[in-house]
Amino acid sequence: ETLTISTASKTYPLYIGDRIRFEIQSFLNNLNGNFSSILIITDSNVEPLFLNDIKTSLTDFENIYSYVVPGGEGAKSFSVFYDLLTYALENELDRKSLVIALGGGVIGDLAGFVAATYMRGIPFIQMPTTLLAHDSSVGGKVAINHPLGKNMIGAFYQPEAVIYDTDMLLTLPEEQWRSGFAEVIKHALIWDADFYNWLHSEIHTLADLRAEKLQYALAKGISVKAQVVAQDEKESGIRAYLNFGHTLAHAIEAGLGYGKMSHGDAVAIGMLFAIRVSEEYYGINLNLSKFKEWFKQYNFPQIPKELGADLLLQLMKKDKKAQNGSLRMVLMKTIGEVETVKVNDEFILNTLIKELEEVQ
Ligand code: NAD
Ligand code: ZN
Structure with missing residues (x-):
């Protein structure tokens, strides 16, 4: 299946299918890029699984370079970024070289930022290998982290194509399925009530998702x-x-220390909180308790009580989306419809306290 991603700056194809990594050469031929060489960037977990498949499927290229970074968020750092640029320069990659990001969101963000900055920008392709990367590989946000903040150094830079081989997801551990699934749920809740209904009736466990x-x-x-x-x-x-x-997810991730809880687990907690805030803000009933039961089916964790309401509020206010110190949150009016709303501190603090009290 081919989807088309159209943004103001670029339109590009997203191919999705089972085992399509072996067809990469023909996808590249479609792009007519006349690429001079290829740099595959991947991580230490993905490399033993898939790097060789990609290399051997790139039948028309002589100059294929690959660079393996350590698995995990730590690779989105200045030093890894610098080392990658050094590697590219040493191997004389030029403006016609193509970067392939083979991995999850970390690799997509890092390799995309390398491509965006090397010689003022060279083409790149996303080959996502995680469920979460259905989110990160589309839309062109690329970034590395600064010790003072996540994703603080980056660019908007769209790939030439996204090649999403669903077969590569089957090696993911359970927690990564859950993490990515939170973003799938998010996409349904903010935009598409029919999709939400489908998820609700068809996907009872993560195993349902892994199947057809x-x-x-x-x-x-x-x-x-x-x-x-x-x-x-x-x-x-x-x-x-x-x-x-x-907003709450980032606060939880920062409060616990990055990597302690997966991004998707934190987002799941954050969505339940946003639903609670929405109910109070609009004075409506969105059936929060039903959502909580539904999320439990997938084993999403509860809000980490030990962080406390005061610290969570403080961390929420540090979020990039806060403007002039006042907190903004995306709230749900009904399933499939959200808006950005300015909320006051005391209201959020009280709602946090209520949420924390419900933790068993
Ligand atoms: P990740 O890339 O670290 O992958 C998660 C873990 O799974 C890693 O240990 C990785 O080595 C391993 N892995 C990857 N593919 C595998 C496979 N097929 N089989 C077995 N193991 C595999 O993390 P992620 O969850 O994919 O992405 C998180 C990152 O994405 C964060 O840095 C976040 O900031 C970023 N992100 C970016 C955007 C965006 O729009 N650019 C959106 C959301 C998230
Ligand atoms: Zn996210």
Whole structure:
């Protein structure tokens, strides 16, 4: 299946299918890029699984370089970024060289930023290998971290194509399936009530997702992301909807220390909190307890009580989306419809306290 991602700066294809990594050469031929050489960037977990498949499938290239970074968020650092640029320079990659990001969101963000900056920008391709990367590989946000903040150094830089081989997801550990699934749920909740209903009735456990329903769920999630970035590539408006659940999620991730809880687990907690805030803010009933039961089916964790309401509020206010110190959150009016709203500290603090009290 081929989807088309259209943004203000670029339109590109997203291929999704089972075992399509072996067809990479023909996808590249479609691009007519006349690439001089290839640099595959991957991590130490993905390399033993898939690097060789990609290399041997690139039948028309003589100069194929590969660079393996350590697995995990730590690779989105200045020093790894610098080492990659050094490697590219040493091997005389030029403006016609193609970077292939083979991995999860970490590799996509890192390799994309290398491609965006090397010689003022060279072409790159996303080959996502995680479920979460259905989110990160689409839309062109690329970045590395600064010790003072996550994703603080980056660019908007769209790939030439995304090649999503669903077969590569089957080696993911359970927690990575859950983490990525949180973003799938997010895409349904912010945009597409029918998709939510489908998830609710078809995906009872993560095992249901791994079976034949994966392609459909992924294509749906990607199409929501694609529609949002098509309308707002640089996040001046509705792209912020994608931050649904993320204000509290980022606070939890920072509060526990990055890597202690997966991003998706934190987002799941954040979405439940956003639903609670929405109920109170609009004075409506969104059936929070039903959502909580539903999320439990997938074993999403509860909010880490030990962080406490005061610290969580403080960390939420540090979020990039806070403007002049006042907190903004994406709230849900109904399933499939959200908006960005300014909320006051005391209201959020009280709602946090209520949420924490419910933890068993
Ligand atoms: P990740 O890339 O670290 O992958 C998670 C783990 O799974 C890693 O240990 C990795 O080595 C391993 N792995 C990857 N593919 C595998 C496979 N097929 N089989 C077995 N193991 C595999 O993390 P992620 O969850 O994919 O992405 C998180 C990152 O994405 C964060 O840095 C986040 O900031 C970024 N992100 C970016 C955007 C964006 O729009 N650019 C959006 C969301 C998230
Ligand atoms: Zn996210």
